[in-house]
Amino acid sequence: MSCGSKSGAGCASGKGCGCAGGQTVDAARRDFLHGAAASAVTLLAAGVTLYSFGPAPAAARAPGERASSSVRYGLLIDAAKCGDGCNECVTACQTENGWRDSGHPQTDAQWIRKLTVKNPKNGATFSLPMMCQHCTDAPCVDVCPTGASFRRADGIVLVDKHTCIGCRYCMMACPYKARSFVHEPLTDQKAHAPRGKGTVESCTLCVHRVDAGRIPACVEACNDTGGGAMLFGDLNDPNSEIAKRIATYRTTRIRADLGCDPGVYYRNI
Amino acid sequence: MAKIAYQKLHTHRPHYWGVIALNAVILAAGLGAAYYMEHRGHIVTGMNNQVVWGMPHVFAVFLIVAASGALNIASVSSVFNRAEYKPYARLSGVLAIALLIGGLAVLVLDLGRPDRLIVAMTTYNFKSIFAWNIFLYVGFLVIVAAYLFVMMDSYASRSNLAAKAVGGLAFGWRLVLTTGTGSIFGWLVAREAYDAAIMAPLFIAASLLYGTAFTVLALMLMGQAMRQRLMSDEMAGRLRGLMAIFALAVLYVTAVHHLTKLYASERHGIERFLLLDGGIYTVLFWVGQILIGGILPLAILAAPRLGHGRTAIGVAAGLFLIGGLAQMYVIIIGGQAFPLILFPGMQVTSSFFDGQVATYRASLPEILLGLSGLSIAVLVIGFAVKLLPFLPQPAR
Numbered sequence: 001m002s003c004g005s006k007s008g009a010g011c012a013s014g015k016g017c018g019c020a021g022g023q024t025v026d027a028a029r030r031d032f033l034h035g036a037a038a039s040a041v042t043l044l045a046a047g048v049t050l051y052s053f054g055p056a057p058a059a060a061r062a063p064g065e066r067a068s069s070s071v072r073y074g075l076l077i078d079a080a081k082c083g084d085g086c087n088e089c090v091t092a093c094q095t096e097n098g099w100r101d102s103g104h105p106q107t108d109a110q111w112i113r114k115l116t117v118k119n120p121k122n123g124a125t126f127s128l129p130m131m132c133q134h135c136t137d138a139p140c141v142d143v144c145p146t147g148a149s150f151r152r153a154d155g156i157v158l159v160d161k162h163t164c165i166g167c168r169y170c171m172m173a174c175p176y177k178a179r180s181f182v183h184e185p186l187t188d189q190k191a192h193a194p195r196g197k198g199t200v201e202s203c204t205l206c207v208h209r210v211d212a213g214r215i216p217a218c219v220e221a222c223n224d225t226g227g228g229a230m231l232f233g234d235l236n237d238p239n240s241e242i243a244k245r246i247a248t249y250r251t252t253r254i255r256a257d258l259g260c261d262p263g264v265y266y267r268n269i
Numbered sequence: 270m271a272k273i274a275y276q277k278l279h280t281h282r283p284h285y286w287g288v289i290a291l292n293a294v295i296l297a298a299g300l301g302a303a304y305y306m307e308h309r310g311h312i313v314t315g316m317n318n319q320v321v322w323g324m325p326h327v328f329a330v331f332l333i334v335a336a337s338g339a340l341n342i343a344s345v346s347s348v349f350n351r352a353e354y355k356p357y358a359r360l361s362g363v364l365a366i367a368l369l370i371g372g373l374a375v376l377v378l379d380l381g382r383p384d385r386l387i388v389a390m391t392t393y394n395f396k397s398i399f400a401w402n403i404f405l406y407v408g409f410l411v412i413v414a415a416y417l418f419v420m421m422d423s424y425a426s427r428s429n430l431a432a433k434a435v436g437g438l439a440f441g442w443r444l445v446l447t448t449g450t451g452s453i454f455g456w457l458v459a460r461e462a463y464d465a466a467i468m469a470p471l472f473i474a475a476s477l478l479y480g481t482a483f484t485v486l487a488l489m490l491m492g493q494a495m496r497q498r499l500m501s502d503e504m505a506g507r508l509r510g511l512m513a514i515f516a517l518a519v520l521y522v523t524a525v526h527h528l529t530k531l532y533a534s535e536r537h538g539i540e541r542f543l544l545l546d547g548g549i550y551t552v553l554f555w556v557g558q559i560l561i562g563g564i565l566p567l568a569i570l571a572a573p574r575l576g577h578g579r580t581a582i583g584v585a586a587g588l589f590l591i592g593g594l595a596q597m598y599v600i601i602i603g604g605q606a607f608p609l610i611l612f613p614g615m616q617v618t619s620s621f622f623d624g625q626v627a628t629y630r631a632s633l634p635e636i637l638l639g640l641s642g643l644s645i646a647v648l649v650i651g652f653a654v655k656l657l658p659f660l661p662q663p664a665r
Contacts, residue, residue, distance in 0.1 A: 172605070
């Protein structure tokens with residue numbers, strides 16, 4: 001199991017995050033080997049590769065291994081490299097997690113979206129992707145009556161699809177409008193990203209990929225075919241690329257004034 | 270002190286059964302609407318990812334807030350030792366239970382997964398004010414039921430001590446309950462319209478007004494059905510005064526709430542939206558809540574001769590309740606319609622309607638579900654007064 005359930009590689013909180021199906025041990029091993037190979041290439045190609053593609057995150061978790069609180073996964077997004085018309089991260093997230101446009105824009109889920117921000121005084125604009133900010137003190141987690149909204153030990157905020165009652169209080173509480181309610185019956189779901197009519201969902205930081213030692217789909221797509229604006233990694237590891245850059249450059253977190261300690265950092269906004 | 274006599278709803282006009290039948294039909298329609306929403310998903314409502322709580326929440330919160338206030342008369346009689354209110358205390362208690370059951374039913378049936386009610390009742394996150402409210406609501410039902418028991422049981426009611434003790438507990442509990450309901454909104458730090466501690470006292474003031482107005486209407490409509498005057502002239506005068514005081518309290522707290530936000534530059538956007546150019550929300554605030562639900566009924570009650578008449582008091586109570594629904598609509602829907610501020614001072618656009626005022630139009634299933642909460646309350650009251658002596662004897 002890549003994302004952890006109560007019986008498998010458990011989330012550190014002891015909760016399932018709602019995987020409908022898990023990978024086989026062979027598949028997990030294959031993913032692990034892929035991750036290991038990618039890490040080896042990254043190490044060999046040194047600096048250039050590191051900056052172009054971002055580092056591989058911490059190694060894949062073994063089956064049964066709990067998420068570690070020594071890790072804090074996060075993102076660094078450089079708005080200067082985020083093209084206004086580029087939608088690669090959104091498309092990749094849709095493909096990876098199976099949410100799509102059903103022709104009802106008011107009610108369709110959006111796990112990640114592109115924002116265009118304009119200064120009305122001088123017309124200056126910038127563009128950035130917005131998704132769950134995976135806050136340490138997440139308001140969605142605080143208000144959830146059943147505890148279905150929860151934060152893993154490694155900082156990833158998820159919804160337990162088995163205990164979400166669809167009250168939508170988390171959507172009222174989220175400062176980022178990062179959550180969507182499933183308004184219609186669904187078909188063709190991805191086994192690693194279960195969804196359910198009448199429940200709330202949001203960006204999982206591609207927890208199934210992260211647990212397999214891979215980077216989130218949006219980051220991969222941004223680096224492959226987008227502007228290379230997104231970097232994923234362990235904020236707690238001072239030697240990680242993301243931690244180094246955050247320590248070097250001036251970064252901003254959206255609505256930092258609320259004190260929620262978001263795990264997503266932005267540059268050049 | 271003379272023993273107070275109570276009565277059941279023995280004889281009544283035929284239209285009593287008409288009212289029961291009408292509300293049974295509305296309840297059936299509401300249950301059908303809930304099934305339809307559960308089966309098809311919330312796509313059949315006017316709700317969306319911008320306005321996540323719609324018309325069912327307006328009715329549900331309105332009824333829950335009113336339930337707490339409906340206990341006013343019982344509290345005044347037991348806790349504050351005002352004997353003249355005692356004949357109305359039982360009806361006050363059963364009205365509180367009926368309104369709360371109606372509100373909770375709507376709240377549960379509007380869940381995305383109402384079939385998981387058992388999860389909500391067994392799995393708790395104790396940091397959630399929503400979870401606290403589950404205990405507050407269930408506790409309120411149990412305490413008011415116990416309160417009714419000690420008021421009605423022949424042995425327990427021999428002494429006023431038991432009623433005073435349980436009544437005191439119910440009085441404290443209802444204040445905490447309404448504080449909890451107001452805090453569901455007041456503690457939402459990210460939304461411009463909420464994030465205010467004053468929402469708890471605002472909801473308490475509103476509960477006192479709605480609950481008393483419901484009590485007045487219940488007494489008048491029951492009396493009409495029985496061809497009796499259940500409310501003495503003295504009590505009509507007292508209820509008139511209470512409603513006026515509570516309405517002034519709602520207006521005062523509402524004014525302080527908005528003035529506080531108006532003083533902060535960062536909140537000018539939401540205040541401009543609600544008070545000046547928010548379309549339906551601005552109209553509902555000024556015309557619905559303030560004019561129809563505040564100034565007009567207050568003027569009626571204050572009118573030298575007109576204001577003392579029973580019809581005037583009944584009309585005023587009805588207007589207060591219409592204003593209450595408008596108030597809840599503005600708070601709940603209007604508060605969500607205003608966009609979240611991600612970048613203060615900047616214009617934000619996206620395919621997810623960032624930076625835009627959200628659209629919302631309640632669908633028929635939502636309205637039926639909301640109305641069915643009111644019907645549940647009417648049916649509970651309607652049958653309760655036939656089964657047990659909750660009603661006062663005719664006034665002399």
